[in-house]
Amino acid sequence: MTxxxxxxxxxAPPGRSAGALGWLRSQLFSSPLNALLTVLVVWVxxxxxxxxxxxxxxxxxxxxTTAAGCREAGGYCWALVREKHRLILFGLYPYDEQWRPLxxxxxxxxxxxxxxxxxxxxxxxxxxxxxxxxxxxxxxxGGVFGLSYVEDARWGGLPLTLILATFGIGIxxxxxxxxxxxxxxxxxxxxxxxxxxxxxxxGVPLISLLxxxxxxxxxxxxxxxxxxxxxxxxxxxxxFTAAYIAEVVRGGLQAIPRxxxxxxxxxGLSYWQQMRLxxxxxxxxxSIPTLVSTFISLFKDTSLxxxxxxxxxxxxxxxxxxxxxxxxxxIDSYIFIAVIYFxxxxxxxxxxxxxxxxxxxxxxx
Amino acid sequence: xxxxxxxxSPRATGARRARRWSxxxxxxxxxxxxxxxxxxxxxxxxxxxxxTLRNLAARNITTGFDFLQQRAGFSIGESAIEYSPxxxxxxxxxxxxxxxxxxxxxxxxxxxxxxxxxxxxxxxxNSLVSGLCGIYIEVMRNxxxxxQLYFWYALVTEVMPSARKAFSPLPSVFIxxxxxxxxxxxxxxxxxxxxxxxxxxxxxxxxxxxxxxxxEASGRSFxxxxxxxxxxxxxxxxxxxxxxxxxxxDRPVLKGFNFQGGFTVTPEMFALLxxxxxYTAAYIAEVVRSGIQAVxxxxxxxxxxxxxxxxxVLRFVILPQTMRVVIPPMTxxxxxxxxxxSLAVAIGYPDIVAVTNTILNQTGQAIEGIAIIMAAYLVVSxxxxxxxxxxxxxxxxxxx
Numbered sequence: 001m002t003x004x005x006x007x008x009x010x011x012a013p014p015g016r017s018a019g020a021l022g023w024l025r026s027q028l029f030s031s032p033l034n035a036l037l038t039v040l041v042v043w044v045x046x047x048x049x050x051x052x053x054x055x056x057x058x059x060x061x062x063x064x065t066t067a068a069g070c071r072e073a074g075g076y077c078w079a080l081v082r083e084k085h086r087l088i089l090f091g092l093y094p095y096d097e098q099w100r101p102l103x104x105x106x107x108x109x110x111x112x113x114x115x116x117x118x119x120x121x122x123x124x125x126x127x128x129x130x131x132x133x134x135x136x137x138x139x140x141x142g143g144v145f146g147l148s149y150v151e152d153a154r155w156g157g158l159p160l161t162l163i164l165a166t167f168g169i170g171i172x173x174x175x176x177x178x179x180x181x182x183x184x185x186x187x188x189x190x191x192x193x194x195x196x197x198x199x200x201x202x203g204v205p206l207i208s209l210l211x212x213x214x215x216x217x218x219x220x221x222x223x224x225x226x227x228x229x230x231x232x233x234x235x236x237x238x239x240f241t242a243a244y245i246a247e248v249v250r251g252g253l254q255a256i257p258r259x260x261x262x263x264x265x266x267x268g269l270s271y272w273q274q275m276r277l278x279x280x281x282x283x284x285x286x287s288i289p290t291l292v293s294t295f296i297s298l299f300k301d302t303s304l305x306x307x308x309x310x311x312x313x314x315x316x317x318x319x320x321x322x323x324x325x326x327x328x329x330x331i332d333s334y335i336f337i338a339v340i341y342f343x344x345x346x347x348x349x350x351x352x353x354x355x356x357x358x359x360x361x362x363x364x365x
Numbered sequence: 366x367x368x369x370x371x372x373x374s375p376r377a378t379g380a381r382r383a384r385r386w387s388x389x390x391x392x393x394x395x396x397x398x399x400x401x402x403x404x405x406x407x408x409x410x411x412x413x414x415x416x417t418l419r420n421l422a423a424r425n426i427t428t429g430f431d432f433l434q435q436r437a438g439f440s441i442g443e444s445a446i447e448y449s450p451x452x453x454x455x456x457x458x459x460x461x462x463x464x465x466x467x468x469x470x471x472x473x474x475x476x477x478x479x480x481x482x483x484x485x486x487x488x489x490x491n492s493l494v495s496g497l498c499g500i501y502i503e504v505m506r507n508x509x510x511x512x513q514l515y516f517w518y519a520l521v522t523e524v525m526p527s528a529r530k531a532f533s534p535l536p537s538v539f540i541x542x543x544x545x546x547x548x549x550x551x552x553x554x555x556x557x558x559x560x561x562x563x564x565x566x567x568x569x570x571x572x573x574x575x576x577x578x579x580x581e582a583s584g585r586s587f588x589x590x591x592x593x594x595x596x597x598x599x600x601x602x603x604x605x606x607x608x609x610x611x612x613x614x615d616r617p618v619l620k621g622f623n624f625q626g627g628f629t630v631t632p633e634m635f636a637l638l639x640x641x642x643x644y645t646a647a648y649i650a651e652v653v654r655s656g657i658q659a660v661x662x663x664x665x666x667x668x669x670x671x672x673x674x675x676x677x678v679l680r681f682v683i684l685p686q687t688m689r690v691v692i693p694p695m696t697x698x699x700x701x702x703x704x705x706x707s708l709a710v711a712i713g714y715p716d717i718v719a720v721t722n723t724i725l726n727q728t729g730q731a732i733e734g735i736a737i738i739m740a741a742y743l744v745v746s747x748x749x750x751x752x753x754x755x756x757x758x759x760x761x762x763x764x765x
Contacts, residue, residue, distance in 0.1 A: 030490065203743045204739045205704035206704075211725075219416070223416075300510070301509070306711065307710060314512060318515070330519035334515055337512065349507065
C-alpha cells in the first residue's frame with residue numbers, strides 16, 4: 001500500500017492515481033512489466049473461464065443418468081455424482097442403513113463446529129464430546145437398540161475420513177503435549193526418549209508408518225491376538241500426528257517467558273500444577289493456529305490409508321469408477337471429492353486465521 | 366538449552382546438600398522417574414521383540430539381510446542404472462533409492478523456482494496477478510496430495526490420446542497416454558557436452574567468487590549473469606565441436622502401437638513430478654511471501670528513495686535479506702517433498718517404497734523391508750537438514 005503510494009508520489013502528480021481509471025492505471029498498468037502481466041492474466045482468464053463454465057454447466061446433460069449419456073454430451077459427468085454419490089460418501093455401508101453414517105457424520109461435524117465457537121468453550125464441552133463419540137460408535141456399529149450390527153470393514157467414505165481425523169487429533173493431542181513437556185524436561189533420560197521418538201517419526205514418511213502398522217503390528221502382538229485393520233491405521237495416524245503436535249506445542253512452550261515459571265515456583269506450585277494452571281494454558285493459546293494447521297494436514301493425510309486398503313473417501317471415489325460402464329470418468333469422480341476436501345480444509349484454514357486475529361487482539365495497538 | 370526453563374529445578378533445591386533418600390527430594394524423584402521410564406520402554410521393546418521372534422519362528426521366516434543377495438525376479442519400470450529381473454534384491458533397492466533421489470532433486474529445484482515466482486506474485490501490486498496466485502495457493506494446499514497425484518495420473522492415462530493419435534506440440538515431441546516422448550541425443554558427443562557443462566558450472570562458481578571479491582575490494586561490478594549464461598552455452602557447444610559433432614538425434618517414431626526411440630517421461634513419473642511440484646510450490650510460495658513480508662518496510666522505502674525500481678529493490682535489497690528468514694522453513698518444505706515422494710507407490714512409480722514393498726510381499730521380510738525404507742528416509746532427511754543448516758549458518762547475519 002505505502003509502497004504503491006510512495007512510488008506514484010515520486011513519479012507522477014497525484015491526480016493520476018485517483019478514481020477508477022487511476023486505480024486501473026496504478027494497479028494494472030503502472031509499468032511495462034506490470035501491463036504485460038495484466039494482459040497475460042486477462043488472456044489466461046478469458047481462455048480458462050468460459051471453457052470451465054462450458055465444461056461444467058453448458059455442455060453436460062444434466063438429465064443423463066448413465067455413463068453413456070455423459071459420453072454423448074461431453075463435459076463434466078453430473079450423472080456420476082447423481083448415481084454414485086452414495087457409494088462415494090458412505091462406501092460399502094449397507095444401502096438401506098446409510099442414514100446411520102449420515103447421522104453420525106452430522107453429529108461429528110456438529111460437535112466439531114461447536115468446539116470451534118468460543119461461546120461453547122467450557123467444561124461441559126468435554127462431556128458433549130464423550131456423548132457424541134458414544135453416539136457415533138453406536139450408530140456406526142449398531143448391534144444395540146434394534147440397530148443391525150455392521151462390522152467396521154464395511155464402513156467407508158466420508159464418515160470414515162471424519163472418524164480417522166477426529167479420533168486421530170483427539171488422542172494424539174494429549175500424547176503430543178506429554179511428548180512436548182518431556183522434550184523440555186531436565187531429566188536427561190526422559191528428554192532423550194522423547195527426542196528420539198519425535199525425530200524418528202518426523203524423519204520418515206507416513207506411508208512407512210502405515211505399512212509398518214499393517215505388516216509389522218501383527219508380528220508384534222502375542223499369538224492369537226489381532227487388531228483389525230482400521231484400528232491399526234488409526235494407531236499409525238495417532239503415532240504420526242503426536243510427533244508433529246509435540247513440536248507445535250514445544251514452540252508454544254518456548255514462547256512463555258521464564259518469569260511465569262519462576263512466579264509459579266514462588267507460589268510453591270508443583271510441576272504439574274505449574275504446567276496445568278500457568279504454562280500450558282498460555283502455550284496452547286499461542287499454538288492454536290498451528291494446531292489447526294496440523295489438523296488440516298491430518299485431515300488430508302487420512303487419504304493415505306487408501307494405500308493399505310481402507311475404504312475412505314478417496315478409495316470410495318476410485319471404486320465408483322471401477323466398473324466398466326463408468327471407466328474413463330476418474331477425473332470427474334476426483335473433482336467431486338476434491339471439492340469436499342477443499343470445503344473442509346479451506347473452512348478450517350479460514351477459521352484458524354480468524355482465531356489468530358482474535359487471540360492476538362491483546363497485542364494489537 | 367531453552368529446554369531447561371520450565372521444569373522444576375532440582376539444582377536450586379539441594380543437589381549440593383547431602384542426599385536424603387526421600388520422595389520430597391526432587392533429585393531422588395527425578396532419578397526414580399527416569400529409571401521407571403527407561404524400565405518401561407525397555408520392557409515394551411523386549412515384549413515386542415519377544416513376540417516378533419516367536420511369530421517369525423512360527424511362520425518360518427528367517428531374520429537378517431541375507432535375502433538382499435537373492436535374485437529379485439521382478440522387473441522395474443524405470444531405472445537410472447542397468448537393472449534386469451535377474452539382478453539381486455539389493456540392486457532393486459538401489460534402483461528404487463536412485464528413483465526417489467532423482468524425483469526429489471528435480472522436484473525440489475522445480476518447486477523452488479515455481480514457488481518463489483508464486484510467492485513474489487502473491488505480493489504483486491497488480492491485484493489480478495496476486496489474486497490468481499492466491500487462488501492457486503489455496504486450492505493446492507487444501508486438497509490432499511494423493512488426490513492430486515491420482516488426478517494427474519488419470520489426466521495422462523485417460524484423457525490424453527492414444528499413441529497413434531498422439532498430440533504433437535513441437536516436431537518430434539509427442540504427448541500421449543503413454544507419457545511424454547522427447548528427442549534425445551545419442552553418441553559420444555554427449556559425454557563431451559556433459560564435460561563442457563560441468564566445466565562451465567565450475568567456471569561460473571569461480572567467476573562469481575572472483576566478482577564478489579573484486580566488487581568488495583574496488584566497488585566495480587561485473588556482469589556476472591550474461592557471462593555465466595555465455596559460458597553455460599559455449600562450453601557444451603565447444604565439447605560438441607571437439608568431439609567432431611559426433612551424435613545423432615534419436616527421434617521418437619511411432620511403430621505399431623507405441624513409440625520407439627527418444628527419451629520417455631512415463632505417465633507415472635510425470636504425474637508424480639507434476640503433483641509434487643505444484644503442491645509443494647504452493648507451500649514454498651507462502652514461505653517466500655512471509656519471508657519478504659518479514660523484511661522491514663524501511664528497507665523498501667530506503668531503496669526506493671535512492672531511485673531503485675521495484676524489481677531492483679526486490680533483487681538487490683529484499684531477496685538477499687529474505688533468504689535468511691526463509692531457509693529454515695524452506696528446509697522443512699524440502700524434507701516434506703522428499704517424504705511425500707513416497708506416495709509414488711500409489712500410482713506405480715518404482716521409488717524405494719514401492720520396490721521395497723514388492724520385495725516385502727515376495728519374501729515376507731517385513732521387518733527388514735520397513736527398516737530399509739525408514740533408514741533410507743532418515744539418512745536423506747538428515748543429510749538435507751545438515752546441508753541446509755550449514756547453508757543457513759553461512760547466510761545468517763554475522764553480528765558482533
